[in-house]
Amino acid sequence: MRVIITGGSKGIGRACLESLAKEGHKILFTYHSSCDSAQQLVNQHEPGLVKAVHLDQGDFLSIQEFKGHVNDWRNDNSIDALILNAGLGSATVSKYVSNKYPDCLNLDKAQIESIEDEALMRVNSLGPLWLTQALFDALESNKNQSVVVFIGSVGGTSQSVFPGFRAADGMSKASIGYLTKLMAAEYPHAQTNFICLSPGAVDTEMFRTSMLNKMTEAERIEFIQKLPKGQLIEPNEIAGIISWLVNSCSKR
Numbered sequence: 001m002r003v004i005i006t007g008g009s010k011g012i013g014r015a016c017l018e019s020l021a022k023e024g025h026k027i028l029f030t031y032h033s034s035c036d037s038a039q040q041l042v043n044q045h046e047p048g049l050v051k052a053v054h055l056d057q058g059d060f061l062s063i064q065e066f067k068g069h070v071n072d073w074r075n076d077n078s079i080d081a082l083i084l085n086a087g088l089g090s091a092t093v094s095k096y097v098s099n100k101y102p103d104c105l106n107l108d109k110a111q112i113e114s115i116e117d118e119a120l121m122r123v124n125s126l127g128p129l130w131l132t133q134a135l136f137d138a139l140e141s142n143k144n145q146s147v148v149v150f151i152g153s154v155g156g157t158s159q160s161v162f163p164g165f166r167a168a169d170g171m172s173k174a175s176i177g178y179l180t181k182l183m184a185a186e187y188p189h190a191q192t193n194f195i196c197l198s199p200g201a202v203d204t205e206m207f208r209t210s211m212l213n214k215m216t217e218a219e220r221i222e223f224i225q226k227l228p229k230g231q232l233i234e235p236n237e238i239a240g241i242i243s244w245l246v247n248s249c250s251k252r
Contacts, residue, residue: 001250002079004070005029006057006131007086009038011204012151015239016083020246021045028073030055030066030086033099056100057086058122060130067134078142081246082135084128085151087173090166091210093120117168124172129179139192146191147249148183149242152176152198165210193249197241203232 003020007013008029021027028051031038038052053069056062070079088096093116098105104115132148139146153173180196187194201207201224212220224232 001025001081001246002074002077003027003081003083003246004079004135005083005085006055006127007031009034009041009052011085011206012199012202012235012238013083013085014041015235016085016242017041017050019236019239019243021050023243023247024049025080025246027051028053028070030057032056032086032096055086057127057131058119060126063127063130063134066131070135070138074138078140078146079135079138080142080144080146080250082132082139082146082148083151083242083246084131084149086127087124087151087206088120088169089206089210090169092206093166093169096123117166120166120168120172124169125175125179128176132179132183136192140190142191144191144251145193145249147193147195147245149245150176150180150194150196151238152180152196154198154200195245197238199233199238201227201232202238203234207232 003025005013005016005020005027006029008017008027009031013029017027017029026049029038029041030053032055035054042050042052044050051073053066053073054062055066097112097116097119100119101115104112107115128150139148177196177198180194183194201211212223215223224230
């Protein structure tokens, strides 16, 4: 099978890549800033199995360019799964904006925050929409059923609300739940299935940056003890669910 994973060099995306590549599926994954680590990840697998492509998910022109790379990679074959994992968090958005718009550092705090809010909406909300639209025909050309897996969050896609996070962060993630339901309702007889996973506290670099690293050791221990089972979710646990979804849909 041919699988596309956005944000495949770290966290949940990397765990999905490792799981699906181990099963022999061909993987194309995207990265935004970690070019060297992305290439190292490619080199860890047999030639031709894994491919890395740069993508700025919040930039429509970058997505159009990415579509060309996908068409070259799939060579008129269909796409079996699209795993939309890439995203920004309340803390990681600052680095994204400062790298993309270096001149914004001269602006006042309110102006910078407005640019960051827009970036959260473009990357987390509009990006998955644009990617799904751009690759829909390739998903639909599958003889068997294909699947789009949107990775949401318990703090946005579910009914839970967590104070302390940026409003635009939660809003952008909440839109993913709506987008999933809309696509499923819009294409009830399509070959493509639309599924949203909304995990809780997953032990990823993004969650550590946005949450855990801001706590003292005692606060981290207390926080984790209050989680279900008293532990963080491991990325490979989410990857196992996604692997099952990808394989199950391909058999229908």
